[in-house]
Amino acid sequence: MRCWLIKSEPSAYSWEDLVRDGRTSWDGVRNPQARNYLQRMRRGDRCLYYHSNQGEEVAGIARVVRRAYPDPSSADPRWVAVDVAPLPTLTRRVPLSELRTHVATAAMVLVRQSRLSVCPVTTVEFRAVLKLAAAPVEP
DNA sequence: GCCAACGTTGGC
DNA sequence: GCCAACGTTGGC
Numbered sequence: 001m002r003c004w005l006i007k008s009e010p011s012a013y014s015w016e017d018l019v020r021d022g023r024t025s026w027d028g029v030r031n032p033q034a035r036n037y038l039q040r041m042r043r044g045d046r047c048l049y050y051h052s053n054q055g056e057e058v059a060g061i062a063r064v065v066r067r068a069y070p071d072p073s074s075a076d077p078r079w080v081a082v083d084v085a086p087l088p089t090l091t092r093r094v095p096l097s098e099l100r101t102h103v104a105t106a107a108m109v110l111v112r113q114s115r116l117s118v119c120p121v122t123t124v125e126f127r128a129v130l131k132l133a134a135a136p137v138e139p
Numbered sequence: 140g141c142c143a144a145c146g147t148t149g150g151c
Numbered sequence: 152g153c154c155a156a157c158g159t160t161g162g163c
Contacts, residue, residue: 007161031146031160052161096162115145115160140163147158 003126005048007117015059027073027081034118039068057095061087090133104128
């Protein structure tokens with residue numbers, strides 16, 4: 001099982017939208033590097049669900065329920081989509097600013113290469129984010 | 140709203 | 152095939 005991070009602007013499609021829908025097609029990716037990562041995803045892989053632009057935080061965890069297939073939103077067969085479903089909502093969301101400050105998460109691709117909409121996450125990073133998501137807010 | 144970091148396009 | 156110009160993303 002591998003770990004990834006997928007980005008969405010909450011005004012376009014938020015974590016709440018995914019929870020409401022129960023499952024969605026992760027399509028519309030038009031960046032070659034992000035596409036390569038989509039193709040490497042397998043059923044059961046975990047995805048940090050990140051809100052870009054508004055929020056700038058890990059808003060939830062999703063799992064891959066269908067591996068890469070031709071993106072229905074494109075006539076070009078080179079672009080692919082996967083399907084994802086939500087896992088139970090996090091106790092606490094983890095803002096980007098916090099990921100920057102922790103040693104275990106400061107080197108995440110998300111932090112270093114902000115424009116990539118799909119990126120890999122190491123299992124160490126993934127566990128660190130989960131830990132931060134479960135931690136109570138500092139007083 | 141600005142700008143840095145990329146990616147893409149097109150002239151040469 | 153190089154690179155300048157331009158467009159887009161996303162943090163700040």
